[in-house]
Amino acid sequence: MKTKDFKIENFIRTNVQNMAPYSSARDEFTKVADVYLDANENPFENGINRYPDPYQKLVKERLSEIKNIPTQNMILGNGSDEILDLIFRAFCEPKEDNVICTPPTYGMYKVLAGLNDIELKNSVLTVDFNLNVADILSQIDANTKIIFLCSPNNPTGNIIPENQIEEVLTKSNCLVVIDEAYIDFASSPSWTTKLEQYPNLIVCQTLSKAYGMAGIRLGLCFASTKIVSVLNKIKPPYNVNVLTQRTALEALNDVEGYEGKLELILQERESMRDALSELSFVKKIYPSDANFWLIKVEDANNIYNKLLDLGIVIRNRCNQVLCENTLRITIGTPIENEKLIQALRKL
Structure with a gap:
């Protein structure tokens, strides 16, 4: 399967396709009112008595300006780990599917695979910490759903060569998640610039590193509108709290x-x-x-x-x-x- 033939509908778990998402009070009414008596909130104002915006509109609008990516192509999470977990739960069937990662790399891919009862296949990096593309492709079978690539990689620190990632994107029939937690420190451009070119591409970033916001736990995910809509369907309704959204917006404005x-x-x-x-x-x-x-x-x-x-x-x-x-x-x-x-x- 070539990238141009990729169809995300073939990767969504059946139960996720069939489920109805939870509809919160802020999903049903998104405008501004004088009196809010719809969400069973404590009415006494203290700055945090109201539920947060479930879709973090102001933060996404600022991110859109910074990264030149439409807001409909992003989803935010309680740290990147929540985003990664959502990806597992949306696209991997427990006890059936498998994913591939490339050790030495970020340890949460293995933890989340175990948590979601998904087989983890390892394609060890070369001695100079680059991808063994032939080995990755050889391990793909009918139940391989996701390939996780960390670039710059943790713990090695290096950027994965562009041609190697492109080969994985075009020759695999899988979702390819590129974890760019450290991309701000690199001279190479982000893979978010190629989202339109690769429908199977998901890019994860964070405010924990270069922005110094590890304590607020805000993960960023960029993908096609179809992928984002699936992840929005299964995310908790208020997964990014008021204080995180407020602090993130302040940091993003402090250029x-x-x-x-x-x-x-x-x-x-x-x-x-x-x-x-x-x-x-x-x-x-x-x-x-x-x-x-x-x-x-x-x-x-x-x-x-x-x-x-x-x-x-x-x-x-x-x-x-x-x-x-x-x-x-x-x-x-x-x-x-x-x-x-x-x-x-x-x-």
Whole structure:
């Protein structure tokens, strides 16, 4: 099946196709009124006594301006993890279907596959952390519904080459979910620019990283209107709360603050690479398009534990495939980064 022949109707679970979505009070009345007595809310105003907009119109309108994507091509969730879970529940039949991911990668794909009782197939990345496209395509069968690709990848940090993703999109008969949590730190364009070209493409992003909004839990999903309508059908009615929507809108409007912090993180990323390269026990620094470095070292467990003793926490990735003796280091503030480098020098 070529991408142009892709039909999302063939992927929707039968029970999802047949179900009627929940209709909330704010679905039935979307205009402005003087008195609201329809949703059994507490009537005393305190800024949060009313249910939130179930479709986050103001946030989506601002995102549409920033990303040049129509609002009807997006759905927002309580973190990207909710979006990913909705994708599983909409398109994968428990105990029947399977999905493919490419370890080492984000661990929630495996967790959500287990939670939804979906078989998970692994196509391990190459030694330079690129896709083994032939292996991915060879594992696809009649029950393969989704291929999950993380780009820039976590924990490796690299962007997946465009030609490899294009081959997966065009030669598979599956939904392809590209997780772009770290795309703001990359020089490559987002795959959201190709949504019209690939009807089987779903792109997930977040405000947790570059926007510094991890605490509000807001995930972004961009896809065809048909895919978005399916996900909207099964999402909880008020899945993004009032405080999250309000805070997100403030952050999205603070363009100067976003750009300033992003630039500083990118500068610190390069400074940290230079400092890490001078340490004798650092054997390799992998290329990064994210806000972290993956490094191969001598005796990663020992270094990790010694840093813990000094009150410095990084991520030990030794338990992941292809990541023997590796540590993942997030880019912090200039002061935090300097503390880390000084501690590593003493080691």
